[in-house]
Amino acid sequence: MIKGGSIEKGMYILHKGDPYLVAEREFVNPGKGAAFTRCKLKNAKNGSVLKETIKTSDNVEEANVYDRDGQYLYADENFHFMDIETYDQFEIPAAVLSETGGYLMEGEQYRIIMWESEPIDVIIPMKIVAKVTDAPDAVKGDTVTGASKTVVVETGISVQVPIFIKTGDKIRINTETGEYVERVND
Amino acid sequence: MSDLPDRISVLRRRAGIIAALRHFFDQRGYLAVETPQLCRTPIPEAHIELFETHRTGTADDAGTRGDSGTAKDVGDTLWLLPSPEYYLKQLLAAGSGNLYEITHSFRDGEAIGRHHDVEFTMLEFYTVDADSDRSLEITRDLLRKSGEATPPVTRTMQELWAQFVGIDLAATIHVVPNAPLPTGNRERLAEAIHAAGLSLAVSPKDSWEDLFQRVFLTYVEPELPRDRPVFVVDYPAPVSTLARLRPGTPWADRWELYLGGVEVANCYGEETDPERIERFFREQQREKQLLGRRQHPVNNAYLSAPRLPHCSGVALGVDRLVMHLLGADTMGEVVTFRP
Numbered sequence: 148m149i150k151g152g153s154i155e156k157g158m159y160i161l162h163k164g165d166p167y168l169v170a171e172r173e174f175v176n177p178g179k180g181a182a183f184t185r186c187k188l189k190n191a192k193n194g195s196v197l198k199e200t201i202k203t204s205d206n207v208e209e210a211n212v213y214d215r216d217g218q219y220l221y222a223d224e225n226f227h228f229m230d231i232e233t234y235d236q237f238e239i240p241a242a243v244l245s246e247t248g249g250y251l252m253e254g255e256q257y258r259i260i261m262w263e264s265e266p267i268d269v270i271i272p273m274k275i276v277a278k279v280t281d282a283p284d285a286v287k288g289d290t291v292t293g294a295s296k297t298v299v300v301e302t303g304i305s306v307q308v309p310i311f312i313k314t315g316d317k318i319r320i321n322t323e324t325g326e327y328v329e330r331v332n333d
Numbered sequence: 334m335s336d337l338p339d340r341i342s343v344l345r346r347r348a349g350i351i352a353a354l355r356h357f358f359d360q361r362g363y364l365a366v367e368t369p370q371l372c373r374t375p376i377p378e379a380h381i382e383l384f385e386t387h388r389t390g391t392a393d394d395a396g397t398r399g400d401s402g403t404a405k406d407v408g409d410t411l412w413l414l415p416s417p418e419y420y421l422k423q424l425l426a427a428g429s430g431n432l433y434e435i436t437h438s439f440r441d442g443e444a445i446g447r448h449h450d451v452e453f454t455m456l457e458f459y460t461v462d463a464d465s466d467r468s469l470e471i472t473r474d475l476l477r478k479s480g481e482a483t484p485p486v487t488r489t490m491q492e493l494w495a496q497f498v499g500i501d502l503a504a505t506i507h508v509v510p511n512a513p514l515p516t517g518n519r520e521r522l523a524e525a526i527h528a529a530g531l532s533l534a535v536s537p538k539d540s541w542e543d544l545f546q547r548v549f550l551t552y553v554e555p556e557l558p559r560d561r562p563v564f565v566v567d568y569p570a571p572v573s574t575l576a577r578l579r580p581g582t583p584w585a586d587r588w589e590l591y592l593g594g595v596e597v598a599n600c601y602g603e604e605t606d607p608e609r610i611e612r613f614f615r616e617q618q619r620e621k622q623l624l625g626r627r628q629h630p631v632n633n634a635y636l637s638a639p640r641l642p643h644c645s646g647v648a649l650g651v652d653r654l655v656m657h658l659l660g661a662d663t664m665g666e667v668v669t670f671r672p
Contacts (some may be wrong), residue, residue, distance in 0.1 A: 152444075163534055174444030175550055178589060178599035178648070179574050180542065181380045182443060183550055197532040200551040202543060204624065205536075 151184045152203030159191060159210035159262065162199065166191040166210035166262045174203070191260075191267035194242030210262055217259045217266070219251045226251065228259065228266070239266050247271045249304035250322045271322050276331050277301050282314045340666065347655045347667055351435065353479050354456060354651070363458060364432040368420035370439075374632035375412040376419055377613070379620035382442030383629070384413040384451070412629070413439035416648060417457050419635045422603070425459055426638040433458035435651060447663045448595055452672050454651040463645040464577070464602035465586045469564055472590060472598060472647055476562060480658050481592075485562035490549075490569065490584075497553045500525045505541070506569055506583035513609070515583045517541025517571035542572055555594070563591040575613055576601035590649070592657040598649035605641045 154160065158169045167188035176182045182203045189196050191210075201207060217228035217237070225238040226248055239259075241248060250271050251257070260268040277300035295307045298314075306320055308327045319328040359365065375383050388409055414420075417434050424432060438455045445451065460468060473485055494502040505522040508515045519541040526533055526548060533547055557563050567584040568576070576587035586602030604610055614631055621628055655667045665671050 174446060175554075176440075176443045176449065177546060177550070178596060179378070179380075180546060180572065183546065185550055185555075198551045198555075199533060200547045202547075205538075 148206045149209055150203060151201035151205045151207050152182070154184050154186060154201070154207060159212045159260070159267075160188070161208040161210045162188055162197075166212065166267055167197075168268065170196065175200075191243060191262065192265070193240065194245050212260050212262045212267070214258050215261055215266075216256055217269075218256050219253055219269075221253060222248065222251070226269075228257070228269075231256065237266055239269065243267065244269060247322065249302055250275050250277075250320070252277070252302060273323060274319050274321055274328060275302075276317050276319050279308075279312060279314055279316045279318060282308075282312055282316070340669075343659060343661070343667055344669060346659055350479055350655050350658060351651065354435065354475065357475050357478050358431075358433045358458060362431065363460075364424075364429055366421070366424060366429075366432055366434050368414075368417045368424075368434060368436065370414050370437060371411045372414055372420075373409065373411060374419075374630045374634065375414070376416055377617035377629070377631065378415075379617045379624060379626060381415045381440055382626075383415055384439050384441050386411050386413065415440050416455065418646070418648070419632055421457055421459060421646070422641055423635055423638050425461070425644055426641050428642075431458075431460050448650075448653055448656070450652075450664055450668075450671055453664075454668075456649040456651050456654075457646065458649075459603075459644050459646040461642050461644045463643075465566070465588055465600045465645050468600045468602075468645040468647050469566070469588060472564075472600070472649075479654065481562060483561040485564055485590075486558065487564040487566055488557075489567045490565060491567060493553050493557075493565065494548075497556050498531060498548060499529050500548070502545075502569065503583050506571060508581065508583050510581075513612070514578070515570040517545065517569070519544065545569060545572065554591075554596075557591050557594055559594045565589050565591065573613060573616055574601065575604045575610065577604050586645075592653065595653055595657070596650075597653045597657065598647055600645060600647040602645045603641060603643075605643060607636075607640060610641075611636060 154169055154172055156169050156172045159166050168191050169186050170189045171187035173185045175185050183200050184203055185200045188199055218231050220227040220229055225240055226244055227238045229236050258270040259266045279298045280301050281299040283296055294310050296310050297305050298308050299305050306327050317331040319331050321328050416438050417436050435456050437452055439452050491502050494500045505518050506515050507518055522541055522544045523535050526535055566588040568587040570578050570583055570585045576585040579586055588600050589596055590598040652664050661667045
């Protein structure tokens with residue numbers, strides 16, 4: 148048990164029996180009365196998001212999570228992984244990885260967050276390098292400074308990039324914001 | 334603090350805003366006062382944690398204050414003031430008439446963040462023969478004179494709950510004729526939360542007030558308009574404060590002002606009934622016990638002072654007002670230093 152005032156962003160807590168990731172956390176001290184922790188919680192089993200406010204002095208149960216390593220294999224309606232020691236395959240529902248799934252690279256190894264033997268989340272790096280698989284040609288005569296276009300990278304997601312990026316280029320992407328950082332030269 | 338040189342120009346603008354606040358009250362004949370920032374009998378509010386300090390010194394210096402200073406004062410405990418409220422109310426009771434103070438206030442145990450620090454600047458002003466409606470008009474003028482161009486809107490708590498959570502808040506409050514205080518119906522509010530389909534986890538331990546605060550902070554406060562000042566009026570009477578009640582209604586004579594979605598000021602039509610004031614003090618002492626907080630000496634000087642005149646008081650966070658007017662993101666941008 149921890150106190151509501153000790154909730155941190157990134158922590159997993161139990162809420163009505165389910166594990167939730169604390170996606171946002173803010174302390175509020177109303178002009179009068181007790182202090183509260185206002186949070187946005189993401190259900191680690193189905194990805195649904197809810198808002199909750201907890202008294203800083205109330206007890207909160209932490210979800211007992213642990214890590215395991217897994218290699219990302221492929222995605223269909225779910226994301227499929229393999230334990231590299233036991234070769235056991237397991238899957239994570241797409242809704243849970245709605246924000247991060249687009250940054251997973253096939254064949255790469257990730258830390259998987261587990262709760263009661265169920266995989267509930269994947270830790271992805273802050274930045275990834277991905278190859279551009281589909282880039283439209285820059286429109287001729289478009290010389291506006293800061294002009295951008297949308298390209299698709301090998302993981303399947305779309306990214307806004309400067310117009311000089313071509314198919315086959317490698318680019319660095321910030322996985323928190325989804326933004327293009329720079330072109331990477333091999 | 335490499336941005337200090339850049340902040341000097343902001344500090345000039347801050348000084349201009351504070352000068353405008355002072356000018357506003359000086360022009361209207363409010364008495365400007367300076368009350369101590371240390372006290373021996375802090376305000377009773379159970380949820381406010383205080384910074385404590387201890388006086389050193391020798392027994393000889395006791396009694397030299399020329400008033401009630403005695404040897405027992407030496408080595409005693411003092412607290413940094415969390416609000417000048419009780420000093421100001423003693424002045425009001427003594428016949429000061431309208432008055433104001435801009436002072437530093439100190440609160441321990443509250444999270445330091447973009448809009449809050451352990452030390453902050455507070456404007457508190459009291460208007461005699463006024464209720465919170467009159468204070469609202471004055472505050473609206475004050476906002477305009479201090480540079481807020483957008484006219485404010487006024488919304489009742491009842492309307493806000495109906496709009497954002499679909500709950501009839503008044504229906505969860507019992508108003509019993511001749512009872513000292515309307516009481517919250519905890520079961521009815523818990524049922525309404527369930528019926529409204531809110532995901533809030535209701536625990537059997539939650540009181541009516543806990544549920545009221547949690548719903549308000551989760552679903553209502555974050556939805557308040559940010560493009561104009563908002564006065565949230567008619568706070569529920571069961572939330573225990575020193576605000577007068579609006580007789581025969583579930584509401585207290587209280588409002589709060591939000592600027593850009595941030596709570597900036599709190600106003601009461603002040604309770605003047607000595608019995609109710611004493612009951613509030615006792616309740617807060619009991620609450621402190623329940624919370625396992627340290628008990629502080631009760632402010633007898635305040636409790637035994639002559640009856641407070643009919644008046645209304647506003648406490649306004651000056652740093653937050655300046656942040657809003659200058660479009661600052663954090664308090665650090667508008668103060669000289671953060672402690």
